[in-house]
Amino acid sequence: MIRRGRGNRExxxxxxxxxxxxxxxxxxxxIKHKTSFIFVLALFAATNAFSAxxxxxxxxxxxxxxxxxxxSIPPVTGLKAADMPYDAGGAVMxxxxxxxxxxxxxxxxxxxxxxETGGWIKAEExxxxxxxxxxxxxxxxxxxxAPARHALxxxxxxxxxxxxxxxTVFHFKVSTIKGKASGDSAAVSAAAVxxxxxxxxxxxxxxxxxxxxxxxxxxxxxxxxxxxxxxIAGLDAIDEAIGRATEMGKPIYYVPGIGGMSGISTIxxxxxxxxxxxxxxxxxxxxxxxxxxxxxxTVCKEVVKQSFLEAGRPxxxxxxxNQFISQDQFSYAxxxxxxxxxxxxxxxxxxxxxMAESLxxxxxxxxxxxxxxxxxxxEHQLPFFFTxxxxxxxxxxxxxAGAYLSKEPMLLSALKVQxxxxxxxxxxxxFGIILVSVGAKLHWDPLVSVILNLFKAY
Amino acid sequence: xxxxxxxxxxxxxxxxxxxxxxxxxxxxxxxxxxxxxxNKWENVVAAFAFLLGLISLFLSHYGKISRKxxxxxxxxxxxxxxxxxxxxxxxxxxxxxxxxxxxxxxxSYRHIYTALQGTMFAxxxxxxxxxxxxxFRIKSLQAFVLFVAAFILILGKVPLGQIIWDSLxxxxxxxxxxxxxxxxxxxxxxxxxxIMIGISIGAIVTSxxxxxxIEKQYLGKD
Numbered sequence: 001m002i003r004r005g006r007g008n009r010e011x012x013x014x015x016x017x018x019x020x021x022x023x024x025x026x027x028x029x030x031i032k033h034k035t036s037f038i039f040v041l042a043l044f045a046a047t048n049a050f051s052a053x054x055x056x057x058x059x060x061x062x063x064x065x066x067x068x069x070x071x072s073i074p075p076v077t078g079l080k081a082a083d084m085p086y087d088a089g090g091a092v093m094x095x096x097x098x099x100x101x102x103x104x105x106x107x108x109x110x111x112x113x114x115x116e117t118g119g120w121i122k123a124e125e126x127x128x129x130x131x132x133x134x135x136x137x138x139x140x141x142x143x144x145x146a147p148a149r150h151a152l153x154x155x156x157x158x159x160x161x162x163x164x165x166x167x168t169v170f171h172f173k174v175s176t177i178k179g180k181a182s183g184d185s186a187a188v189s190a191a192a193v194x195x196x197x198x199x200x201x202x203x204x205x206x207x208x209x210x211x212x213x214x215x216x217x218x219x220x221x222x223x224x225x226x227x228x229x230x231x232i233a234g235l236d237a238i239d240e241a242i243g244r245a246t247e248m249g250k251p252i253y254y255v256p257g258i259g260g261m262s263g264i265s266t267i268x269x270x271x272x273x274x275x276x277x278x279x280x281x282x283x284x285x286x287x288x289x290x291x292x293x294x295x296x297x298t299v300c301k302e303v304v305k306q307s308f309l310e311a312g313r314p315x316x317x318x319x320x321x322n323q324f325i326s327q328d329q330f331s332y333a334x335x336x337x338x339x340x341x342x343x344x345x346x347x348x349x350x351x352x353x354x355m356a357e358s359l360x361x362x363x364x365x366x367x368x369x370x371x372x373x374x375x376x377x378x379e380h381q382l383p384f385f386f387t388x389x390x391x392x393x394x395x396x397x398x399x400x401a402g403a404y405l406s407k408e409p410m411l412l413s414a415l416k417v418q419x420x421x422x423x424x425x426x427x428x429x430x431f432g433i434i435l436v437s438v439g440a441k442l443h444w445d446p447l448v449s450v451i452l453n454l455f456k457a458y
Numbered sequence: 459x460x461x462x463x464x465x466x467x468x469x470x471x472x473x474x475x476x477x478x479x480x481x482x483x484x485x486x487x488x489x490x491x492x493x494x495x496x497n498k499w500e501n502v503v504a505a506f507a508f509l510l511g512l513i514s515l516f517l518s519h520y521g522k523i524s525r526k527x528x529x530x531x532x533x534x535x536x537x538x539x540x541x542x543x544x545x546x547x548x549x550x551x552x553x554x555x556x557x558x559x560x561x562x563x564x565x566s567y568r569h570i571y572t573a574l575q576g577t578m579f580a581x582x583x584x585x586x587x588x589x590x591x592x593x594f595r596i597k598s599l600q601a602f603v604l605f606v607a608a609f610i611l612i613l614g615k616v617p618l619g620q621i622i623w624d625s626l627x628x629x630x631x632x633x634x635x636x637x638x639x640x641x642x643x644x645x646x647x648x649x650x651x652x653i654m655i656g657i658s659i660g661a662i663v664t665s666x667x668x669x670x671x672i673e674k675q676y677l678g679k680d
Contacts, residue, residue: 088485137565166487182622194487201483208662215666263498264661272669294511303675316675323518324511341531356582362669366592378656379650386594395653396660401677410672423661431645 007087010085032171046285071181076108076174079148081315086142089194090157095186096132096174102128102387110363112167123154128176128404139453142199148282156192161404166192172411192235200458207424209215215417222413229412234373235404238349241371242279245346251286252276254347255361256300256337257376258292258329265377266296271402276349277304277321281311289341291321292332297324333357337364350374350389351398352381362388375439468671475669542566607641614638 076096084091093314094110098282106128111120124131134150136143154172156165174189179327221227245252254273259266273289280287289304301322308317325335335359346367350358350372358374359383366388374385375393383394393401396418403411432451439448478496481489519533554564594609596602613619614634621662623634666672 015486016657086485097527176657194485196484196486197486198483202670205483206492211662211665215663219672260504264664266584267662271673271675291511294507294509294514297511297514306675320518320521322514324514326515327508327511327574334574334578338532356579359589360578360582363589377659381654382653384589387589395657399657399660399664402673404673411667414667414672417663417666418656418659421663422656425655425659 010155011298017177019091040258068216073176073178073181073183075183076150076176077184077185078135079172079174079188081172081188083193084153084196086195086198086200089192090155090162091165092154092156092170092172092190092192093136094152094172094174094188095149096130098150099128100148103178106131107177108150109177110152110154111173111175112156113171114157114164115158116171121159123159124152126152135457138200139203139456140458141202141453166194168192169392173380186398187287198458202238203454206456208211209280210424211421212418214387214413214420215414218413218420219410222409222416227412227416229404229415230251230397232397232404233395234375234393235371235393237371238276238405239279240284241347241349241373242276242283244284244371246283248346250346251343252280252331253290253348253365253370254287255350255352256289256291256296257346257350257354258332258357259353260293261295261299263353263391265351265353268399268402269375270299271298272349272351272398272405273300274307275402276310276404277307279315281308281316284313284316287321288339288343288345290325290332290336291322292325292329294324296328297322329355329357330360333360336361340364340370341370344368345370348372350376350385351393351401352376354378356386359384359388445450464674464677467677470670470676472671475665479665479669493544539570542570607645610637611639 029270042313046289066098076099078095078097079192080095081433082093082095083089084093087246104127107123108126108128108131110124112123113119114120118298131150131152132144133147133149134145134151136145136147141360156170159165159249160168160170164344169189169191171189174185176183176185218227242252253277256266256269256273259269261267277287282381287304289297289300291300301319305317305319308314341364345365345368348361348370350362354361354376355378358378362372362374362385373391373393375398376382376385376387377395377398379395382394400415400418432455435451436448439445439451474496477492481493486626515536519536521527522530522533543563543566546566549562550556552563553561554567555561560568590608594602594605596605613623614637620634664673
């Protein structure tokens with residue numbers, strides 16, 4: 001290109017000049033028009049001098065380029081493939097060295113194949129600044145994030161299906177791409193396996209072990225000495241509510257919410273129901289338990305029956321105390337609202353898992369004039385219970401209620417474990433905030449990272 | 459008898475509880491399969507329990523109708539409602555829509571079920587108003603704080619409130635949306651997290667009580 005452009009221009013200019021000179025030198029008119037000739041010559045020389053581009057000697061000397069072909073660049077170094085640690089299988093971790101000063105437009109393409117030769121499938125493509133070892137979401141005790149290495153989790157299940165992803169040996173290679181140039185690494189192999197332990201959850205396991213140790217210590221301590229438990233107003237009011245219902249000759253409604261039996265709040269609710277129905281049996285009052293979940297109903301039937309038996313009033317127990325209403329949220333709320341409006345109970349207990357129906361139920365109960373005691377672990381429903389009910393048990397108090405009411409030392413001891421857990425959290429929060437703040441201020445990144453790792457859920 | 463009624467159920471609870479707890483720390487395929495199997499079992503049990511619930515519902519309302527108990531007329535609607543959904547479901551083979559258009563089930567779903575559900579949800583709006591009125595009665599310092607926070611939130615969410623805010627408190631440099639954002643992101647979140655931490659610890663301890671057989675009220679007592 002360079003040669004043709006400049007050369008043509010020069011040729012086009014020089015040849016006419018030469019031609020003109022030849023004519024003027026050889027012709028007779030040259031002598032006659034000597035002055036004109038000199039003038040024209042000078043004019044041509046000046047034109048050439050001004051119009052000519054600066055000389056580019058190298059361009060003239062550059063040999064013609066070779067035909068277009070792929071330019072190779074050095075491949076990545078230190079490529080390793082291994083099973084992704086602490087997972088159920090189906091993923092492999094690839095690691096290779098980072099190259100300092102690598103251009104920003106360099107890309108890495110990761111290829112995977114189930115065959116030893118060929119059959120490559122592109123698994124990932126990303127810029128050279130991405131996917132570093134630091135980006136792997138694992139704590140410091142399970143993963144060395146310090147080396148300047150690229151690390152990539154390749155999800156084989158997405159590419160080859162669940163069945164083949166675990167146990168099969170796969171081959172991997174990394175292509176480095178920069179413009180039209182590329183460089184392929186040598187292939188490495190690895191197989192994904194199912195692991196037996198989540199080392200990244202070690203912090204969680206240690207906390208659990210500490211809680212279990214404290215739990216058993218508290219249980220044995222409760223057997224020997226007994227424990228002091230602070231008063232919970234909402235639970236003390238249960239006696240008052242049942243007494244009121246007895247005096248008024250009106251029923252008590254116990255609403256266990258819309259949670260299933262696998263929910264902790266529903267389990268806690270059945271404990272409270274046991275204590276409430278025991279008192280109901282003792283006072284010979286009526287209780288009605290409308291249910292959303294048939295499994296919860298079956299469990300509650302046993303609980304209420306047992307409580308009546310313990311209170312020495314098995315004759316007062318009726319099968320229709322526990323009644324299935326509906327497994328549809330608003331149908332349930334509408335039906336229970338209707339029952340409350342018609343029967344005007346003296347006391348209503350809302351204990352368990354509640355969602356949008358919380359206000360529908362509690363507001364109707366408040367309008368009917370019943371004394372209402374609520375308890376739930378759904379924090380965004382608590383404001384509705386606060387405003388519509390006389391007493392509200394907040395989250396953990398709901399869990400504590402069964403033990404509090406039963407007054408059994410073994411159960412009460414569990415409340416001490418809750419207190420211990422809260423103490424641990426408060427202490428950790430206090431020192432954690434200080435250390436992280438100081439660390440961030442002084443740029444002690446390793447310290448901040450260690451503290452954040454310790455308290456993170458993986 | 460005690461072995462069957464007490465010890466074996468407690469052993470089952472403990473074994474299943476420990477295995478389920480361990481599955482959180484064991485990522486192996488066996489552990490994943492175990493959890494999947496337990497979920498399937500739960501669904502099977504729930505299906506049978508639903509049948510029990512249905513029988514309980516029908517018996518209870520049938521009893522009310524036959525005894526002519528107070529409000530027995532409402533019990534008739536239980537059966538009418540049941541038939542209004544179940545019969546079209548059988549007729550339509552469980553499909554709500556076909557190429558020909560809405561099936562009888564689809565019609566019942568759209569014009570009965572959805573309409574009734576929408577009505578109940580709409581009632582919620584009125585209850586929120588009456589609840590808000592009750593909560594705005596200032597009887598204590600806590601109620602006053604609640605009132606102030608709620609008042610700012612309500613004020614900031616309507617254009618008129620924003621105009622009032624800007625004209626009265628514009629000189630402070632803080633807009634109503636800034637104050638709302640602070641209330642929602644700082645004190646509200648702090649309170650919520652405190653409750654959530656308490657709930658989480660309570661849930662762990664309650665689980666331990668059940669797994670280790672300290673709490674066995676759900677089995678009945680000795």
